[in-house]
Amino acid sequence: MTDQTPVLRLEGVVKTFPGVRALDGVSFDLRPGEVHALMGENGAGKSTLMKVLGGIYDPNEGQIYIAEEPVTIASPMQAKARGVVFIHQELSLADELSVAENIWLGELPHKSFGRVDWKKLYDETDAILKTLNVGFDARTRVGDLSIANQQMVEIARALTVDPRAVIFDEPTASLTDAEKVVLFEVIADLQSKGVGIIYISHRMEEIFKITDRISVLRDGGYRGTLNTAETNEEEVTQLMIGRKLDLSRNESHHELGDVALEVRNLSCGKLFEDVSFSVRRGEVVGFYGLVGAGRTEIAETIFGLRDPSAGQILLNGEEVRIHSPMEAIARGISLVPEDRKGQGLVLGMNCRDNMTLPQVDDLTAGPFVSDGAEVAIFDQYRDKLDIRTPGWRQIAGNLSGGNQQKIVIGKWLSMHPEVLIVDEPTRGIDVGSKSEIHNLIRDLAAQGYAVIVISSEMPEVLHVSDRIVAMFSGKVMRTFTSEEVTEDSLIQAISGLEGDKVA
Amino acid sequence: MAELTKKGIGGFLARQGILVAFVIFMVGFALANQRFLAMDNIFGVIRSSAILGVMALGVTFVVIGGNLDLSVGSMMSFSTIVVLDLHDKIGPTLAIPAMFGLTLLLGAFIGFLVGYLKLNSLIVTLGMLSAIHGLTLTWSGGKNMDIADKQGTWFSIFGQGDIVGIPMPIIIFGLLALVLGLILSKTPFGRKIYAVGGNGQAATFSGIPRARVVFFTYLVSAFCVATAGLLQASRSLGSQNTVGQGYELEVLAMVILGGASLLGGSGTILKTLIGVLIFGFIENGLLLVGLEFYVQDIVVWAVIILAVWLDIAAKRGRLWSPIA
CATH class of the missing domain: 3.40.50.300 (P-loop containing nucleotide triphosphate hydrolases)
Incomplete structure (x- = not known):
């Protein structure tokens, strides 16, 4: 050569x-x-x-x-x-x-x-x-x-x-x-x-x-x-x-309900600017972009971990101001965070206690936490999500990545949220559990949840989303429906190229 | 049966080392001195452990929440001096709640600095250790504090009284352990302390107000310190300004000996009780075999090091590791 x-x-x-x-x-x-x-x-x-x-x-x-x-x-x-x-x-x-x-x-x-x-x-x-x-x-x-x-x-x-x-x-x-x-x-x-x-x-x-x-x-x-x-x-x-990857798009659409979450011109310093989108009940909206495109920061802002510098967040059509995760949770917003071990779980705590953590105040009999109510919730979501663990006493840190993620998802599902945000749901999880979690996300939409999925993996976004928001360095480049999206147009959008180069 | 390999023994020691060491100590002391295992001696150990034990209960909350409290010793001196001084000025009925209020105020201040301002608890409580000592001396003018009429006050019942033959300090210690044990293991507040100490970020992401939880652990600690101060004052009816000096390390040693991790998120009141008893028996045994009291200071230090080492070894699963 x-x-x-x-x-x-x-x-x-x-x-x-x-x-x-x-x-x-x-x-x-x-x-x-x-x-x-x-x-x-x-x-x-x-x-x-x-x-x-x-x-x-x-x-x-x-x-x-x-x-x-x-x-x-x-x-x-x-x-x-x-x-x-x-x-x-x-x-x-x-x-x-x-x-x-x-x-x-x-x-x-x-x-x-x-x-x-x-x-x-x-x-x-x-x-x-x-x-x-x-x-x-x-x-x-x-x-x-x-x-x-x-x-x-x-x-x-x-x-x-x-x-x-x-x-x-x-x-x-x-x-x-x-x-x-x-x-x-x-x-x-x-x-x-x-x-x-x-x-x-x-x-x-x-x-x-x-x-x-x-x-x-x-x-x-x-x-x-x-x-x-x-x-x-x-x-x-x-x-x-390549063609080997499963890039099948999501084709089954569920009946859409009202707009559960709407974000108007939301900005947070330079992390993201002028972001607008909405999510209906029964809909999965995927956020795709490179690491650092501002997707996680948007989720954290909606969840009350960051204060927006401009813009509005509307829940069920009503403007809300959220200053802490506690307030977000009270309003029915849940976040399955990106860093499962650092933010999602208390690894040294058992599975049940992890799962019921956000609602432990409400699960009381007299002054004490009600064992029965907690175990009932754990059992319900263990069966629903097919969590494989020897029992609720198992320390969360001992479970596989996929099962840990299901504990975190179960934690939020048991709160019956209005809006569920899932950040990198399958990071570090093996292939089998991945598709299980993908199916689970589709099921949740079918049950009427409004779901936001943030992912850096294209097959995942294509697979679960009804609509896809493509982001590049803090800005929304384009929103695709699952019918119109192509891999090329998506890659171009998240690389900061104008979407009009492709059909 | 699996072979007891070198690693197996190391792992066992790492997990159960404290109990093994305790049994060896006990057997050794019992052989050296017949009186060690006599009923009255055992009772005496529990009784003399009560004041430190009460403080250890509170520090258990702080440590599980992922922080340290090195101010409990000088705070206990403060409580003792304050309640003795006020006893003669406003009478015991008012002096006791006033002393509790002032001590809780100190606890709230520490809780504010560590919880809400997120300052390092080691620095804050180490600083408070000397600051509160200064406060105590300011209050007393540097003089020892004594109750004028030692015979005529009912104030002595907390430290010297008994109910059906059980000394009051033991009853108060036991009751407090029961209540705090229930709070820690059974209530939502207790659960949140474990979550905040185990993984503060995950707790925040679960909507738990981390700062508030830390704040309350210091209030619990201050309450226990006030109780210990009450017991101390009531038992002696007079005190030096330095009565609690050095207690902070002994108390911390008890908590860690029981198996609470310095990293937070683990430990129980029951474990702390075991730590308190182990500590009490070791001190008592050393006295009975005729070692001077100041030798105890060396032993306390050795026990702390041993406990911390075993805590880390248990995390690694072996006694020594070349990395981290």
């Missing part, structure tokens, strides 16, 4: 976890001086692949070559020593230390008696910072820098070695447009020095702007590499989604 020696090449890399083939024979090569995009849906295996490259995971099969030399990478330090460096999406900097200390952390230059050679440290750091054209120096405290500049520190850290390959993981997730320009200049500069760049991003526009080739992963497998100049968004999208 080319006469250049690839700086990095993978051949048939396989990584399995119990029950999952996270990487299934991935092969690709990175040439010097190219920007190579790595794309794929959530869970396609991108981060697993990066962890293999970074020496965090040990591949079960396959071989990694650096400059055509077979290597084993056992730790991030080894990867760096071989010239493979990572710029992580989540910054891993110590706020209280200076720029120079952060960059050289763990390998500060020494003088005699273990004293740090500050002059050398600052000189070398300033030399690197100069090549990046940044407006701060080595002595600046990292906590005082903007996110974009902190990212520059991460990049500077990568440049302390002579890098062969630099891997950027969603680098623009928290950058403004102006800051992106600076980042792209840095990337172009690295490129001109013959460094190979792997660029992981969901944002199509960036991919087409700066990359030379695009490799696509799906379900842990390598699905091909395209030359950016010769392809288009549609082809990439198709490759990413």
